[in-house]
Amino acid sequence: MNKTWSVEEHLDDILRSVRPLEPIELQLLDAQGCVLVEDITVPASLPPFDNSSMDGYAVRVSDVEGASEEFPAVLAVIGDVAAGSGELPTVAPGQAARIMTGAPMPPGAEAVVPVEWTDGGTGKGPADSMPARSAAPEAAGGEVRVHRAVAAGAHVREQGSDVRAGTVALTAGTVLEAPQVGLLAAIGRGTVRVRPRPRVVVLSTGSELVEPGGELGPGQIFDSNSYVLTAAARSAGALAYRVGAVADDADTLRAAIEDQLIRADIVVTSGGVSVGAYDVVKEALSRVDEAGGSVEFRRLAMQPGKPQGFGLIGPDRTPLLALPGNPVSSYVSFELFVRPAVRALMGVTPVRRPAVAAQLAARDALTSPEGKRQFLRGRYTPPQEGEELGTVRPVGGAGSHLITALAQADALIDIPERTCDIGPGEEVSVIPLV
Template sequence: MRSVEEHQQVIADLVQARPAVTVAPGDALGLVLATDIVAAASLPGFDNSAMDGFAVLATDIARASAEHPVTLPVADDIPAGRTDTRALEPGTAQRIMTGAPLPPGATTVVPVESTDADFAAPFVPGAARVQIRAASTEGQHIRRAGEDVAAGTTVLRAGQRLTPAALGLVAALGLAEVSVLPPPRVLVMSTGSELVAPGTPLRPGQIYESNAVMLAAAVRDAGADVIASATVGDDIGAFRAALQAHAGQADLIISTGGVSAGAYEVVKDALGGQVEFVKVSMQPGMPQGCGRVDGVPIVTLPGNPVSALVSFEVFLRPPLRAAMGLRPDRPRVTATLAEDLSSPPGKRQFRRGVLTVSAGQATVTSYGPPASHHLRWLASANCLLDIPVGVGTVAAGSQVDVWDLTGC
C-alpha cells in the first residue's frame, strides 16, 4: 500500500497554481495578491478637516472661551468635494465640513459644537458671523496630506489575502484592478447507476446522489471554483462524454466512485492507462487514483460519502488552497481523548469526532461508527482524530492529534 504522506505528495505535484490575473477590486475579495501594491499617491491627498466646524487662524481665537467668545465674520462655505477654495484672511472664518479641503492660511478647525452656529440654517455669503467659545491649537482637527499613506509606500504585500479593509485601501488609492492568484477551476463528477437526483422518486435499489453536491461544496469552501457538477451512470461512453464536455474548462477533475475492485468500476475501466489506481493505507478512503486526462489532472476518490469527503480533506483541500496562496492545512491541535479507541492495523485512521475546548484545555471524543457510509455523523462532527499507522488502541486520557474542521 501507498502511505498517506506519499499519496499527498503525488496529489500536491498534480495540483498547480494558475498564472496571476488582474481583476477589479470588487471581484477580489478573499483572493491573494500576486504582486506588491505601492501607493502612487498620498492619503489623504490634501489637508482636510476632521470635523464639521470653522477653519480659522489659531492665533485669532487663542483667548476664546464660553465667558469671552470671539466673534468672526464667516467669509466662505467649504463643503466636501469643493475644488476652488480660497485663502483664509486673518480675522475671518470659513465654514467647513468633514473631509473638505482646508483653505490656504488656516491653521486649525473649531468644531461646530464649540460655536453658536446652526448648520441647519443656510449659509448667507457676507452676512454670516460665528461666535467661537473655545480656543483651538494649531493643527487641531486637521488631517494632514500623507498622514495615512505617503506616496511610494508599499501598503499591501504579495501573498496577502484581500480583506474588505484591504480592498477599501485599494479603492482609496484609485486602483481599478489588482493582480491576484486566481482560484482553480474544478470539475466534479459522481458516478454510479444507482444514483438519482434529489426530488426524483426512488425505485428499488436507487439512492439519492450526494457526493457531487458535497464535494462541490467542499471545493467552494476551500476557495476554488466549480465549473460543473455532473452525475453519470456506470457507462464508459457516458463517462468519457461528460469528461470531454467539461474537461477543457477545468484545471482539475475530481471523480467519486468506480475505483474499487468490483465488476462495474466505470472510472477504472474508462481511464485505465491514464490514471494510476492505488490503495492507500488509511481508513476511510483506501481506494484512490490520480493521473491526467488530456493533460488535465484528475483525482479519483472512492464512492462512499465519508470516504470521499475525508479523502478530499486529506489529499485535495491542502493543494487547492496552496495553489491560491492560502493557508493549506486545517488547524491542528493536541487534545485529550475522552474514551478508549481502537484502530485497524496497518492503517492511518481518520475518525470523526467532537472537539471541545474549555479553559484552554482541549478534549475530544469520537463521534459515530468508523464505517464509511455513516454520513450523518460526519455532518455533525467538528474534527477528525488522526490515529497513526501502527497504533491499535488508544486509551482514554491519551493525547491525540486532531484536525479542526471549523478552521480555515
C-alpha cells in the first residue's frame, strides 16, 4: 500500500478492532490488576462495632473526671476484654475493664484510658506498657489508678466510622490494587466481577538474536526487544508471555504464532516489517490465513517507527501488532499503539498516556524532519511551586538504536509533523512514561 498513515490514523484503526474483554468472577488475589465491572456496595458497616484503638481501660467518663497524678481516680477492674471477645462485662459506675486494641467496647463504657495514663493495675505509678498479649489474662478483681481524664468517645473507633452499610465503596472502572483488594476483604467479599488482565504474547524475530546470558558469535546481538516489550506489557497491566527470538524463516514464524494464539489476547512481534530481503514477518503474515485473517503492513509519518503492521489473525480474530526491530523504534511503537490496545481490552479509560505541556530546557534546541511526527526521548521535570510549566531536556539523539538513552529517559517529546525547529525555552508536548 502506497499510503502513508499518520500516527492517529494507525492508532484509531487498531482501537476500532479492539473490544474490552468479557467479565469473569475471580478470587480477590487473582483479581489484582483487573478492572471492576460493577459498583461495590458495603453490606455492613466498617468497623462493624465500636472498638478500642488503644490498649488500656474501658471506663465511664464521669468516673475519671478531674483525675490527675496527685488525685487519681481509683476504679475496680472487673475483667479483661480481648480482640474477638464474645461475652462482654458491663462496666458499672466506679468500674473499669482492661481492654486490648481492636476489642469491642463493653456495655456501659464510654471511652478508653490508654494504659500509659494509669498505673497498669499495679497500684504504682503510670504504666509504660500493657502486659504481653500472650500472657494469661488477669482474673477479675483488683484496682487501677487513672491519672488523666478522658472525653466521651476518646480512643474508640465508632461503628461505621470507616464506611457505613449501603455506601458505594468502589465504583465500576476501578483498577484493583493492594488497597482495594484489602477493602474488599474487609467488607467480606471473597470474589469480585472484573475484566481479566489481557494476555500479551511477545515474539522477536531475527536469526542474529541470542538469548541474554549466552555467547555471541560473529554478527550476533542479544535479544533485548522481547524483554523490554514483555516488561512494558506487564507495566500496562497485562499478563505477558515472552516467547523469545524466532529465526528468519517464514514457516517457523507462522507456526510459532499459531501455537501461541490459544493463550493470546494480543500478539506483538518485533523486527521483520521493513523492506529488506529477510523481513520474514511480512512474508509470513501478509497473506490471508486459514481463518481469513491477515496483517497489513504500513508506512507511518513518524520517527522512529515508520514501518508498522496490524491485523486480526486466527479463528478468534486476535489482534497482532508487528513493530519495527530497532530497540527504540520498538519501544516507542509499543507506547503509542500496543499500550492503548491493552488498556482498551482491560476497559480502562483513558487508554492513552496523557500529554502535558513543558518548556524545552534553557540550553537545548531540537530539529525534526518535516512531514514526520518525531518522538524524542527526554527527562521531564514537573512544574515547581509557582511555575505553570515543567521542563524537559532531550536525552541522547534521534537514532533508533540508542537504547542506553532510552533507559535514561522518562518521557517522550512529541514534535508535530510540520515543526522543524524548536528553540530553548519554547513550549513542547511531552508524554510522561512514569
